[in-house]
Amino acid sequence: MNWTIKDVAKYANVSTATVSRIINNISRGYSEETKHRVLKVIEELNYQPNAVARGLVSKRTNTIGVLLPNVSNMFASEVLNGIEDVAHSLEHSVIVCNTDSNGSRTMEYLRMLSEKRVDGIIFTSEILTDAYYEAVRDMNVPIVLVSTMSDKHQVPYVKVDDQQATYGGTQYLIERGHRRIAMLSGPKEDPIAGQPRVEGYQRALTANGIEVDPSCIFYARDFGHQMGYGMLEQILQCSPAVTAVLASSDELAAGVLSRAYELGIKVPAELSVLGFDNTKIAEMVTPPLSVIAQPLYDMGKIASEMLFDLLAGRNIANQVVPFEVIERDTVATITR
Amino acid sequence: MNWTIKDVAKYANVSTATVSRIINNISRGYSEETKHRVLKVIEELNYQPNAVARGLVSKRTNTIGVLLPNVSNMFASEVLNGIEDVAHSLEHSVIVCNTDSNGSRTMEYLRMLSEKRVDGIIFTSEILTDAYYEAVRDMNVPIVLVSTMSDKHQVPYVKVDDQQATYGGTQYLIERGHRRIAMLSGPKEDPIAGQPRVEGYQRALTANGIEVDPSCIFYARDFGHQMGYGMLEQILQCSPAVTAVLASSDELAAGVLSRAYELGIKVPAELSVLGFDNTKIAEMVTPPLSVIAQPLYDMGKIASEMLFDLLAGRNIANQVVPFEVIERDTVATITR
DNA sequence: ATGAAAGCGCTAACAG
DNA sequence: CTGTTAGCGCTTTCAT
Numbered sequence: 122m123n124w125t126i127k128d129v130a131k132y133a134n135v136s137t138a139t140v141s142r143i144i145n146n147i148s149r150g151y152s153e154e155t156k157h158r159v160l161k162v163i164e165e166l167n168y169q170p171n172a173v174a175r176g177l178v179s180k181r182t183n184t185i186g187v188l189l190p191n192v193s194n195m196f197a198s199e200v201l202n203g204i205e206d207v208a209h210s211l212e213h214s215v216i217v218c219n220t221d222s223n224g225s226r227t228m229e230y231l232r233m234l235s236e237k238r239v240d241g242i243i244f245t246s247e248i249l250t251d252a253y254y255e256a257v258r259d260m261n262v263p264i265v266l267v268s269t270m271s272d273k274h275q276v277p278y279v280k281v282d283d284q285q286a287t288y289g290g291t292q293y294l295i296e297r298g299h300r301r302i303a304m305l306s307g308p309k310e311d312p313i314a315g316q317p318r319v320e321g322y323q324r325a326l327t328a329n330g331i332e333v334d335p336s337c338i339f340y341a342r343d344f345g346h347q348m349g350y351g352m353l354e355q356i357l358q359c360s361p362a363v364t365a366v367l368a369s370s371d372e373l374a375a376g377v378l379s380r381a382y383e384l385g386i387k388v389p390a391e392l393s394v395l396g397f398d399n400t401k402i403a404e405m406v407t408p409p410l411s412v413i414a415q416p417l418y419d420m421g422k423i424a425s426e427m428l429f430d431l432l433a434g435r436n437i438a439n440q441v442v443p444f445e446v447i448e449r450d451t452v453a454t455i456t457r
Numbered sequence: 458m459n460w461t462i463k464d465v466a467k468y469a470n471v472s473t474a475t476v477s478r479i480i481n482n483i484s485r486g487y488s489e490e491t492k493h494r495v496l497k498v499i500e501e502l503n504y505q506p507n508a509v510a511r512g513l514v515s516k517r518t519n520t521i522g523v524l525l526p527n528v529s530n531m532f533a534s535e536v537l538n539g540i541e542d543v544a545h546s547l548e549h550s551v552i553v554c555n556t557d558s559n560g561s562r563t564m565e566y567l568r569m570l571s572e573k574r575v576d577g578i579i580f581t582s583e584i585l586t587d588a589y590y591e592a593v594r595d596m597n598v599p600i601v602l603v604s605t606m607s608d609k610h611q612v613p614y615v616k617v618d619d620q621q622a623t624y625g626g627t628q629y630l631i632e633r634g635h636r637r638i639a640m641l642s643g644p645k646e647d648p649i650a651g652q653p654r655v656e657g658y659q660r661a662l663t664a665n666g667i668e669v670d671p672s673c674i675f676y677a678r679d680f681g682h683q684m685g686y687g688m689l690e691q692i693l694q695c696s697p698a699v700t701a702v703l704a705s706s707d708e709l710a711a712g713v714l715s716r717a718y719e720l721g722i723k724v725p726a727e728l729s730v731l732g733f734d735n736t737k738i739a740e741m742v743t744p745p746l747s748v749i750a751q752p753l754y755d756m757g758k759i760a761s762e763m764l765f766d767l768l769a770g771r772n773i774a775n776q777v778v779p780f781e782v783i784e785r786d787t788v789a790t791i792t793r
Numbered sequence: 794a795t796g797a798a799a800g801c802g803c804t805a806a807c808a809g
Numbered sequence: 810c811t812g813t814t815a816g817c818g819c820t821t822t823c824a825t
Contacts, residue, residue, distance in 0.1 A: 174802035
């Protein structure tokens with residue numbers, strides 16, 4: 122049996138209004154005594170307020186939607202974890218939407234979230250198209266972007282500075298004596314994790330008086346392990362030979378490691394590898410992967426906090442979170 | 458502006474009842490002509506039915522809840538991916554709940570899902586306590602278990618046969634000439650992934666006339682990489698020396714690989730390692746990890762399908778899904 | 794084929 | 810301090 126507020130009211134001999142006040146913790150409008158009586162009935166009945174009915178009148182569902190390319194990749198799931206933790210602590214639930222990086226699927230989700238009247242949206246990793254933007258704007262709920270941003274539209278975001286990050290990573294490599302460094306980038310078209318990272322790499326090289334060799338820049342079709350695995354041989358053809366590769370994701374780097382192992386190339390003795398992200402794989406591969414780390418969990422957390430700030434009518438500012446190079450065992454220091 | 462069914466009705470010169478019939482695709486109750494007229498208004502207004510209001514009356518929210526220990530582990534996120542895919546294809550959304558394997562947190566989630574009136578629940582990996590069971594029973598919605606089961610309560614589940622799986626894995630190792638095989642299990646108390654897997658291992662040994670040496674069975678406190686890493690040295694102390702280790706998760710196995718690498722132990726030449734699960738890390742580590750595979754994505758998919766079958770009033774049966782040993786590069790064949 | 798009207802379970806004025 | 814009541818936006822008889 123699912124009891125309603127009416128049942129509680131009846132058994133406690135009060136009106137539904139009073140019960141409502143009590144369950145909503147409104148400070149006045151009832152005596153301590155009635156409060157106890159009502160609470161007792163609620164307890165006995167194990168009454169649970171119907172959030173659907175509540176949502177209909179209050180126009181708040183205490184639910185947020187998060188859109189991400191794929192829950193089952195480490196990057197996204199770590200961010201989601203952060204989001205979910207703060208949402209939960211604030212008594213909200215999160216609906217996950219696996220967009221598969223697919224436009225029409227994303228639109229379907231947006232429509233669904235709109236119909237379900239979620240209170241806000243977090244949008245991860247993908248680029249925010251005009252269609253998405255408009256759909257969200259029409260829903261009239263706040264949105265925050267994670268690990269992506271929009272120049273065209275004014276939408277709050279949290280991300281690292283990708284250009285700075287690869288600049289830092291490249292600098293790190295240079296400081297360890299590397300001068301022939303290959304860049305294994307994601308897709309050229311990726312406006313966030315593509316070109317900016319390549320630019321950071323190039324700038325660092327230039328700043329150190331190293332000529333950038335375009336033939337040492339490689340664009341993978343995606344950020345996956347297979348790609349890194351498959352592209353190492355091309356990278357090795359760079360001449361003069363490269364001593365380090367800066368990969369644009371941990372998976373790409375792990376792929377390089379796998380292939381290097383097969384090829385009998387010792388990492389880091391013969392080739393240094395620097396990953397990007399600091400997902401859990403970085404610690405699990407052998408040798409443990411040195412990386413340019415993004416605070417994935419925290420980014421989710423921060424995004425969530427921003428969203429709730431917005432929901433509470435507070436002001437927020439975009440957050441550029443710090444990256445950090447984490448030294449593990451895939452980068453050697455070159456001395457000659 | 459958020460239009461309501463009333464607005465649509467007004468602009469189309471019909472009653473809300475008619476609009477309702479049309480948006481719900483009820484076969485009769487209106488002419489083709491009115492249908493077109495109404496659809497046109499809906500289009501022009503970009504009207505989106507309010508799912509909250511709809512849920513209040515229909516008692517169906519088109520939402521399911523998924524409880525899992527932690528979205529950011531590869532096992533869970535892969536299962537979630539399967540769940541979400543079928544939910545989406547059936548126009549349902551999924552609320553994720555990170556239980557952290559924590560009892561009171563799980564109860565909070567259960568209460569929340571109950572208040573939100575989700576249509577059903579999928580419960581993953583953890584053991585279903587009496588408290589959980591009762592909470593779900595009181596909600597009066599179907600539940601299905603993934604990668605766990607309950608002897609005490611009659612609850613549908615989908616899982617592999619853990620005992621058979623390790624039996625199969627051990628047999629595989631034996632067929633490749635291994636006779637001194639260590640078992641690196643998860644926690645002894647785990648009624649699903651603990652004892653049953655150890656028993657499968659023991660049975661296989663016995664069936665092959667190999668004596669089981671209790672000092673070669675190790676219980677890790679969890680299934681993580683750190684544990685595998687930390688426990689290899691103990692395992693190596695087995696005497697006579699072990700030629701293979703059967704780990705109860707990919708992470709455990711990856712940890713073993715990491716430590717073996719540090720110790721200069723060649724895998725598989727000097728030590729064979731067999732993982733369990735077949736998460737994505739298995740392909741990413743070096744050398745690629747041979748594993749006893751569970752069809753994680755499919756398990757999520759099947760669980761979801763079972764739940765929707767239940768929701769549709771169809772009968773279902775528990776699903777014991779097949780495991781499979783996937784050969785990669787961490788198991789050597791011993792010939793002497 | 795179509796409409797009127799009664800709720801679904803709750804909140805929030807407004808009255809007293 | 811407490812109750813009455815009017816919705817929230819939709820579905821669903823029951824008439825017509």
